[in-house]
Amino acid sequence: MSRPLRIGLVGSGFMGRSHALAWRIAPLVFELPVRPEIVILADRTPELASQAARQLGIPRATGDWQDLIRDPEIDLVDITAPNALHKTIALAAIEAGKAVYCEKPLAPDAADARTLAEAAERAALPTFVGFNYLRNPMTRLARELVASGEVGEVWSFRGIHAEDYMSDPGVPWSWRLDPAGGAGAVADLGSHIIAMARFVVGPIDELVADVDTVVTERAIVRGGTPVRPVEVDDEARALIRFANGATGTIEASWIATGRKMYLAFELTGSKGSILLNMERMNELRLFVKGQRSGREGYVEIPAGPDHADYAAFLPAPAHQLGFNEIKAIEVKDIAMAMGGGPAFQPDFREAYEIQRVVDAILLSARERRWVSIDEIG
Numbered sequence: 001m002s003r004p005l006r007i008g009l010v011g012s013g014f015m016g017r018s019h020a021l022a023w024r025i026a027p028l029v030f031e032l033p034v035r036p037e038i039v040i041l042a043d044r045t046p047e048l049a050s051q052a053a054r055q056l057g058i059p060r061a062t063g064d065w066q067d068l069i070r071d072p073e074i075d076l077v078d079i080t081a082p083n084a085l086h087k088t089i090a091l092a093a094i095e096a097g098k099a100v101y102c103e104k105p106l107a108p109d110a111a112d113a114r115t116l117a118e119a120a121e122r123a124a125l126p127t128f129v130g131f132n133y134l135r136n137p138m139t140r141l142a143r144e145l146v147a148s149g150e151v152g153e154v155w156s157f158r159g160i161h162a163e164d165y166m167s168d169p170g171v172p173w174s175w176r177l178d179p180a181g182g183a184g185a186v187a188d189l190g191s192h193i194i195a196m197a198r199f200v201v202g203p204i205d206e207l208v209a210d211v212d213t214v215v216t217e218r219a220i221v222r223g224g225t226p227v228r229p230v231e232v233d234d235e236a237r238a239l240i241r242f243a244n245g246a247t248g249t250i251e252a253s254w255i256a257t258g259r260k261m262y263l264a265f266e267l268t269g270s271k272g273s274i275l276l277n278m279e280r281m282n283e284l285r286l287f288v289k290g291q292r293s294g295r296e297g298y299v300e301i302p303a304g305p306d307h308a309d310y311a312a313f314l315p316a317p318a319h320q321l322g323f324n325e326i327k328a329i330e331v332k333d334i335a336m337a338m339g340g341g342p343a344f345q346p347d348f349r350e351a352y353e354i355q356r357v358v359d360a361i362l363l364s365a366r367e368r369r370w371v372s373i374d375e376i377g
């Protein structure tokens with residue numbers, strides 16, 4: 001019988017529920033070196049925590065996340081609370097000698113992300129950040145196609161993460177607009193496409209960007225007055241240059257009317273090209289040069305058991321994995337690392353590198369000039 005991995009979960013919203021499901025599913029479909037158990041759930045109030053814990057089958061609940069930090073039983077603190085709380089909770093967990101799994105974006109800015117990475121490294125504690133789309137078997141395939149040279153030298157990467165959950169000006173002010181949590185769409189969504197760009201192509205060296213706030217104030221309560229000014233961006237665009245010479249664009253928007261989950265990129269290489277769109281996350285489109293004239297075109301490759309981790313869920317291709325299964329792959333990789341397996345990426349150090357690009361976009365837009373990522377400490 002494998003040893004338990006005792007988890008304290010913070011937050012029971014969209015991500016808290018997804019993490020709870022993932023920790024349940026992972027040991028059913030993967031052979032793990034540890035046995036994950038969420039032993040306690042913390043939320044904003046004891047009532048919220050107890051209600052969610054009952055529904056999710058978590059034995060203990062608390063209205064104070066510090067209870068998880070003080071609990072010597074807990075091995076790993078899993079943070080799905082709003083962004084502005086990530087740093088305080090993660091630092092307290094590290095000080096208490098616990099491993100930390102934190103939702104993205106890790107911190108409000110690169111300086112705070114670096115503080116967290118350094119604290120974890122000093123304490124020699126493993127850290128994990130929830131850039132789950134990197135775990136999609138089709139994202140892994142894209143990375144393989146690049147790394148193996150199948151699409152040749154990467155010439156360009158055009159990446160975007162656009163959704164429309166803030167497109168309605170009637171959507172009230174929420175924690176996502178809290179400047180104490182960092183930037184707006186460029187952090188919330190942009191961090192995912194930056195993580196993807198780094199994962200598939202490599203480090204970004206420099207960029208020039210523009211950001212914009214379209215809805216400049218929002219009601220505190222839907223339909224009501226008073227209103228609060230919006231101090232973060234609604235959309236951002238950057239021209240980027242990668243360290244390996246490739247060029248490209250990164251775009252993020254949470255006011256992209258009609259778009260629901262458009263995290264996508266088009267990668268152009270000297271021998272072929274890749275299209276990947278998480279709205280169709282079980283398909284990768286590949287073009288390879290040298291096809292017969294009149295028969296040229298992209299091939300649509302459906303996700304299947306030949307691709308990383310898919311076979312754990314389904315024996316047949318094109319039967320579709322979803323968001324929560326991708327999260328289950330993420331927590332499987334965390335459990336592997338906690339059981340002495342390969343180190344997990346992205347960790348806090350990589351999340352800091354992603355945050356440097358977010359900060360560079362904001363600096364470039366503010367000063368209206370090209371910015372080297374090295375300028376961001």
Ligand SMILES: NC(=O)c1ccc[n+]([C@@H]2O[C@H](COP(=O)([O-])OP(=O)(O)OC[C@H]3O[C@@H](n4cnc5c(N)ncnc54)[C@H](O)[C@@H]3O)[C@@H](O)[C@H]2O)c1
Pocket residue numbers: 010011012013014015016042043044048065080081082083085103104105130131132188
């Ligand atoms: N990886 C992804 O694809 C993805 C998707 C959505 C959100 N996220 C990230 O997950 C995090 C949470 O987002 P969400 O959409 O689940 O938000 P949410 O608003 O649905 O849930 C947040 C939860 O945190 C709780 N909370 C608030 N204050 C708290 C406190 N002081 N102590 C304990 N709990 C507290 C809330 O009550 C709620 O249960 C954010 O950092 C967000 O960026 C990641």
